[in-house]
Structure formats: C-alpha cells, structure tokens
Amino acid sequence: MASPTPRHWADKCADLLLAERGNGPFLIASGISPSGKIHVGNLREVLTADIIHRVLSERGVQSRLIFVADDYDPLRKVYPFLDAAVYAKHIGAPLSAIPCPCGGHKSYAQHFLEPFFASLRTLKIAAEPVLASELYASGALLEQTLIALKQRDAIAEILNRVTGKEIEPGWSPFMALCSSCGSMARTAVTGWSETDRTITYTCATCAIEKTAPIVGAGKLTWRVDWPARWAALRVGIEPFGKDHGGKGGSYDTGKEIVAKLFDWQAPFPVIYEWIRLKGLGDMSSSKGNVVSVDEVLDVIPPDVLRYFITRPEPKASLALDPVAQMLNLVDEVDDETKKQRDARSVELSQAGGFVPIGIPFNHLINVWQVAQGSLDTAKTILARTGYHWSSDDALAQRCRYAANWLERFAPDEYKFSLAQTLPESAKQFDAAQKKLAALVADRLAALPKAAAEDIHRVLYEVATENGIGMGDLCRLFYQALIGKDRGPRAGWFAEIIGVDFVCTRLREAAA
Ligand SMILES: [Zn+2]
Ligand SMILES: [Zn+2]
Incomplete structure (x- = not known):
C-alpha cells in the first residue's frame, strides 16, 4: 500500500495553533529592520506568515497579516555597502530619518522597503505594512512604554535571569532620541514622569539634559519593544528567525515580559532557519552575500519563488542555488508529472497568473540563445522540437525570464552564441x-x-x-x-x- 502524502507543515502548524489558541481571529505579524538590502532570506519570514494566513483562510478562520518595518531602529554602524563620509554622522539616528543612498527615496528605510513591498505585491503576499516610526509617533506604544519605565527593575531581573547577562545599573528600557543631534547613540535616560508623559535624558554628544514628551523622543530597546508590540497590536502568531528563538533569545525574554507586564500572551511561535546562498553561507546584508527578492523575481515567476520557500518546513535549512536548482524549480511548478513535485506546496504558492507551458526551462534557455532574442524564431524551434504551448503570452513571459536568467545568473558553461560563420x-x-x-x-x-x-x-x-x-x-x-x-x-x-x-x-x- 502506498504511504499517504505527509501533511504539509503549514497544515500541521494550523492544527496546532487552533488546538492551542482557539478559533481566532488572529493577527499574524512579521517584520524586519530595513538596515540594508532586503534579500531572499528575509522573505522566508513574511512568506511563512503568509502561508499560515492562507491556510487559516481556507479553514474559514479570520486572520490579518501585518509586516512591521522597524524603521525607527537606529543605524548601528556604517555597513560595508555605505559611504563612510556620508553615513558615519548618522550612526544612532532612526533609519526613517536618514537620507537614502540613491537620493530617490524619502529615507534610508524607504530605499530598501520600497522594492521589497513591490516584490510582496508581485508575490501576492497580502501583508499590511506597518512602520515602527509611525507606530511610535502615533502613541500606540505609550502605555507599554510607561509600564516598562515603571517596571524597569522587574524587566532587568527577567533579562538578567533568562539571558545570564549582567544588566548595567544605568540601563533603561527606553532609548532616548536627542532632539539636537537626532541620534540615540550617546543618550541616557535620567528620569521620566508618568503624569506629564515626559522623558528626561542627557546626550553626551551635545552635552545637554532635556525633558521632552515620550512620544517622539525615542523607542523601547529591542527586547522590550517586541513584547510591547505584541501587546499593543494584539499579535497572535509570529514567525521569527532562529537567533530570536534560541534559549535565552528575545522570544524567551519577551514571552515573560509580555505576560507579567503587558497582560498579553506571547504569539504562537514559528521558528525558521536562515536561507544560505549556495557556497557563500547564510545570506546577510552586511556580508554582502545576498540576492535580493526583486533580482530573483526577474528570473523566475513569483509562484516558483514562493514554492522554493513553501515546500520545506521553516526549520529546514534551505540554500538558494541560482543555477541548477532554479531551473529545476521552474519545471517542478510547471510540470505536474515531476516526481519530486509537492502538490500542496504548489497550491499554497499561487501568486495568480502562472500558466504552465510544459517546456523545460533548460530547453527554453538553449532555444532562446539559438533564437538570438527572436520570439518568432524561438516558436519555430520549439514547434520543430515537438513542443506545444497553451498561451503565446505565457511563452513570451517565460522567454523574458530565460533572457534575464542568462544575463544575471548563468555561468559561462550555460552560455553560447551560435557562430554565424565557421569559427x-x-x-x-x-x-x-x-x-x-x-x-x-x-x-x-x-x-x-x-x-x-x-x-x-x-x-x-x-x-x-x-x-x-x-x-x-x-x-x-x-x-x-x-x-x-x-x-x-x-x-x-x-x-x-x-x-x-x-x-x-x-x-x-x-x-
Ligand atoms: Zn534610494
Ligand atoms: Zn545630541
């Protein structure tokens, strides 16, 4: 007897969630700090959230998906891809308040977020964007900020006990933003008033002490910011990377902080593994070994990129190989007879508009090179080599992917040009x-x-x-x-x- 197809991880995840947390409605959160190029590795988080969102919708469970961009985070350092002469002076300033590297965007954060949000639309990921800068500016986190300031010692105790790290006597859960220099790098909180809702801070750079309204004068530190956000937005499910999910990680401390201080339960966790770039290790913007989401969407259809991430369990390690693997993936989604094809993953990968053409991608790449960019010639060759396709538009689009793939990712051994005369x-x-x-x-x-x-x-x-x-x-x-x-x-x-x-x-x- 054939063994039944194993249940897809997203179906199992939804079973567990509903058994543990009731029938919703659920707010599913995902997010990122837009400190650099947003790459395929970053996509795993929001796509994992989107897949769960789709499975819940199938079951008639109400859910909403948000994507929180931590654009109020300070610039930590001058990354290798930045011009030190321009960016050194912005260290400590919120990413939403720093000039963009190309001059064409509203801010540094928007420079990286805009193409990413466009990719999310292409991938039919229905995430509502939430900007942390706006969240803070609107006062949405004020209640949690006041509690955190009041319960500073209780938080310090949790952080110390769970992480094993010493918390310095001057530590505050709040990072003040100096109104003179616009930086959080060298400020220290010296007081606060619950009735006036103000914070008092010093800035070592500007040598000043100042009292200002809490709203607009900074943010909570990450380990407090995250649980504060869970409570303020009422987050019920959130995928996050293994760095946050480890023992003593920010999920562990957040879980205790949110329950004890903010009267909310930590979201149902879905921990995912990093995506590596074949031969180059974990993708990391600061290491520069990244392929951005829009670059991949130029060479393969959105359904195929979704499938790449949807198929393995979030905890499984995943390596992006832009050469052989990408060609195979296109065929796996296109061709129903492929043995390794996972039908449920294909179903959860639909981004609308994918039309199977039944032509192996590798064949198309060779045909396209022989056709030297002529769609008509390509059609003649395909017909001669025994292929029939359902839609001319779909074929033309797939040829564009082939052309882009050849330009961006093809190693030399895949490329050729038919010599017009005897070489x-x-x-x-x-x-x-x-x-x-x-x-x-x-x-x-x-x-x-x-x-x-x-x-x-x-x-x-x-x-x-x-x-x-x-x-x-x-x-x-x-x-x-x-x-x-x-x-x-x-x-x-x-x-x-x-x-x-x-x-x-x-x-x-x-x-
Ligand atoms: Zn820009
Ligand atoms: Zn200052």
Whole structure:
C-alpha cells in the first residue's frame, strides 16, 4: 500500500495553533529592520506568515497579516555597502530619518522597503505594512512604554535571569532620541514622569539634559519593544528567525515580559532557519552575500519563488542555488508529472497568473540563445522540437525570464552564441578531424527523423567506430558550431539548431 502524502507543515502548524489558541481571529505579524538590502532570506519570514494566513483562510478562520518595518531602529554602524563620509554622522539616528543612498527615496528605510513591498505585491503576499516610526509617533506604544519605565527593575531581573547577562545599573528600557543631534547613540535616560508623559535624558554628544514628551523622543530597546508590540497590536502568531528563538533569545525574554507586564500572551511561535546562498553561507546584508527578492523575481515567476520557500518546513535549512536548482524549480511548478513535485506546496504558492507551458526551462534557455532574442524564431524551434504551448503570452513571459536568467545568473558553461560563420578554431581542424566532421554530417543527413536521441546515438556510434572518446567528438562538434570546447548536451543542441544547419556547418569544417 502506498504511504499517504505527509501533511504539509503549514497544515500541521494550523492544527496546532487552533488546538492551542482557539478559533481566532488572529493577527499574524512579521517584520524586519530595513538596515540594508532586503534579500531572499528575509522573505522566508513574511512568506511563512503568509502561508499560515492562507491556510487559516481556507479553514474559514479570520486572520490579518501585518509586516512591521522597524524603521525607527537606529543605524548601528556604517555597513560595508555605505559611504563612510556620508553615513558615519548618522550612526544612532532612526533609519526613517536618514537620507537614502540613491537620493530617490524619502529615507534610508524607504530605499530598501520600497522594492521589497513591490516584490510582496508581485508575490501576492497580502501583508499590511506597518512602520515602527509611525507606530511610535502615533502613541500606540505609550502605555507599554510607561509600564516598562515603571517596571524597569522587574524587566532587568527577567533579562538578567533568562539571558545570564549582567544588566548595567544605568540601563533603561527606553532609548532616548536627542532632539539636537537626532541620534540615540550617546543618550541616557535620567528620569521620566508618568503624569506629564515626559522623558528626561542627557546626550553626551551635545552635552545637554532635556525633558521632552515620550512620544517622539525615542523607542523601547529591542527586547522590550517586541513584547510591547505584541501587546499593543494584539499579535497572535509570529514567525521569527532562529537567533530570536534560541534559549535565552528575545522570544524567551519577551514571552515573560509580555505576560507579567503587558497582560498579553506571547504569539504562537514559528521558528525558521536562515536561507544560505549556495557556497557563500547564510545570506546577510552586511556580508554582502545576498540576492535580493526583486533580482530573483526577474528570473523566475513569483509562484516558483514562493514554492522554493513553501515546500520545506521553516526549520529546514534551505540554500538558494541560482543555477541548477532554479531551473529545476521552474519545471517542478510547471510540470505536474515531476516526481519530486509537492502538490500542496504548489497550491499554497499561487501568486495568480502562472500558466504552465510544459517546456523545460533548460530547453527554453538553449532555444532562446539559438533564437538570438527572436520570439518568432524561438516558436519555430520549439514547434520543430515537438513542443506545444497553451498561451503565446505565457511563452513570451517565460522567454523574458530565460533572457534575464542568462544575463544575471548563468555561468559561462550555460552560455553560447551560435557562430554565424565557421569559427576560427574549426578552420584549424586537421585531416582526421575533418574526416570525422564529414562522417557525422553524412550520418546525420541520412537520419529519417532527427530527434535529440537519434542525433546523440549517431555521435556515439561515430565515436565508437573510430576509436575516439565521446568527449573528443563532442568537442569537435561544439568547435564547429559555437567555437567552444563545451556546450549544451549535443543531441538536444543539434535538434534545437536544426540538423540541416548542423550538417552544413560540419561540411564547411570538413572542406
Ligand atoms: Zn534610494
Ligand atoms: Zn545630541
């Protein structure tokens, strides 16, 4: 008896959630600090939230999805991708109040958020954006801020006990924003008033002491900010990275702080693993080994990017390989007969508008190169190589992905350009090579039909009969056609180019 398909992680997650937390409605939160390029690794969080949101909707459970951008966080340091001459003076200032690196956006934070929000729309992730800067400015966190200031010692005790780290005597749960220099880097809270709702702080840079309304004068530190947000917004579910989820991590401390001080329960946790970039480790903006979400959406359809993240459990490690894996993923989503295809993941990956075309992506990439950017030529080749497609628009769109993939990610061995005339290297063939070229041409010309397998068989037979390796014969074949030692699989390649063309070219080389 065939074993039943294992239940998708998102279905299991929803089962657990509903058993533990009742029937909703639920607020699902996700978020990020927009301190640098927002990459595919960052996408795992909001997409995990979106998948749970979809599963709950299927079951008729009410839920809302928000994406909190921590744009009120201070700039921590001058990252390697920033100009030190411009950004050193902004350390400690909120990301929402720093100039953008390109000059085209409202702020540093918006510079990174805007393309990301556009990608979320493309991916049909229905997350409502919430800006932390606006959350603080609106006073939404004032109640929790006052409690945190009042209960400073209780929070310090929790942080110390759960993390094992010493909390300094001058520590405050509030980071004051100096109104003179606009930075939180060198300020210290010296007092506060519950009745006036003011904070008193000093700034070492400006050598001042000042009293100002709490709203607009800074924010809670991360470990207090997070539980304060859970309580103020009434967050019920939140995926977060393994750094926050470890023992003594900010979820552990937040869980206790929110229950004891803010009278709310920590959200149902969904911990996810980082996404690595193949061969380059965990993606990290400050390390620079990142592929941004919009870059990936230029080369594969949104459904395919969703599928990449939807298929494995959030806790499973995931590596993005923009070469072989990306080609396979497109086929897995496109082709229902693929063995490794996960139907439930495909279902949860729909971003609207994906039309299967039934053409392997790798084949399309080769066809596109032979067609040299002409959609009509590509169609002629596809028809000749036995493919039929349901929609011209879908095919045209897939060709654009192929073109972009070739431009952005294709390694040299995937790229070729069909030489318009006999390449120089093929003009140097010796007598033995010329004889082989002529022999292959004669045999190919004699084929009743020239499908890839038949062409491959001819090459194999000629190689064997003449006592040379298949590799050597193929090298001769590629030299005549593209002037390189390697190329796409010879049989398939010849089928795409057309046997007539191949024969003519080989005879030229043999002359
Ligand atoms: Zn910009
Ligand atoms: Zn100052």
